[in-house]
Amino acid sequence: MVGSEGYVPSPCTLDPEQVAEHPDASLLPDDLWERIDAWEGDEDDLDEDAVLYQSDLSIAPGWKAGGFASWHATDRADVLCVCGARTDLLVTVASKEWDGASRSWIPLEDRPTADDMDANIPTHVTVGRWGSMNVFLCRADHTHPPQLSFQD
Template sequence: MTRTTPPRPLDVEALFPELAAYRGTTTRLHPRPGSPDVSSSSVGGPLLWPADEPWPVCTEPHRRGVGRRPADIHRERQILAAAWARDANPGPTTEERALLEERARKHRVAGVADTDPLPMIGVAQLYRRDVPDLLAGPDGCDLLQVFWCPFDLHGGTGYGMSIDLRWRRSSEVVEVLAAPPRPAVVGFEGYVPEPCVLHPEQVATYPFAGLLPEDLRARIDAWEEALEEEAEEWENDEAPEAPTYQFDLSIPPGWRAGGFASWHVTDPSPMDCRTCAAPMDLLLTIHSKEWDGGSGSWKPIEEQDLPAHRFATPTEVAVGNWGQLNVFACRVPSHPHSWSIQ
């Protein structure tokens, strides 16, 4: 099934014609539960990885011998989904609660040193043929594969992810690795994605307001304040949901490729290449939710009747405080990437 973004609540270019000069596109990936294969763009699916190539590992020093087993995390999600999907008496039974408590236990892996090679988790793979706004890879590579370490504390910080991007030419993979290595335990269940197929959709997008010219930003702010004042004149239970530039008219939520990064948690930060100092472009956004529980104006037309609390998190991935991870790439594809959490 395709996923279709509804028309925006307002024509933002009619309100602010100058925005036409800043209009861009982004590809919403719309990951949804499914059974992808190695030839598919996917989240949490099997990767087109050569049998004779070492799997990415993390060797940065951090504790890695205590955590939850990935199989337990997947099973817990299955139990909960089935429990809440029941028409009669939805919710876990006493027996299911006991199973959930067992699955939630942390396990210790004996003899694991803090720098032992730890298999990274394959988070996603994107074929350029499927994703119009995916940046070009180096030397004609057509497949981007994304990995991360299933633990935090990298770089000596309290919260530090470790992300690995790999580009390759899919046509050069002859024999696919049948059984990739997997971590015995993970530090955070939000780093374990559920298998999802993608339904890419290219939509219009506009820069984060804080990066627009000051006079244009001021006019947008004044317009939003006027809408808020108008809404306050309604009775509380009758007040319409006032659209905002940030959350309804400019940058869509969810997993997406290309376009503009949102800086709604922090002030905009320069994302310049560490090698050549050139400004970097947004490569990929990994989002904890496909839409929010507020106005939900970005919720696909085909899913208007689905409640956010059960269906807005199909990948089960969580980054930051249920936020988003923005991965940036230099226009010289061989240069290292950078990232920011919002």
């Protein structure tokens, strides 16, 4: 992780809010995904305000605790602990709080300044090539070492 100013993150305030997330589209049963796809409509007819499951409704971009991991850069994977147990997403470190495809997640208090320079990168922490790092924790024993997954 490298900040843009001297290799350290920029100071910023933490203003957490609780949101509801839904699993990555790749985790949905085929019949459910087919219904969502039909609900979204024809890709060629979508305008910039169209609401899409993957970018607007399923997984919040940005730094977060809990929720679901995005598998936008790789195939989804079952992240297992060294003991073989399944893991849960503990925290996500993200390069951006939102992008052009995920503007529906912009917090209400940030909307007036959402288009200002660097408004979506308040920490100036960059993971890889503007990706994210997911930290998973063992379901069986939280003292086991965390497992990491990077999505660039």
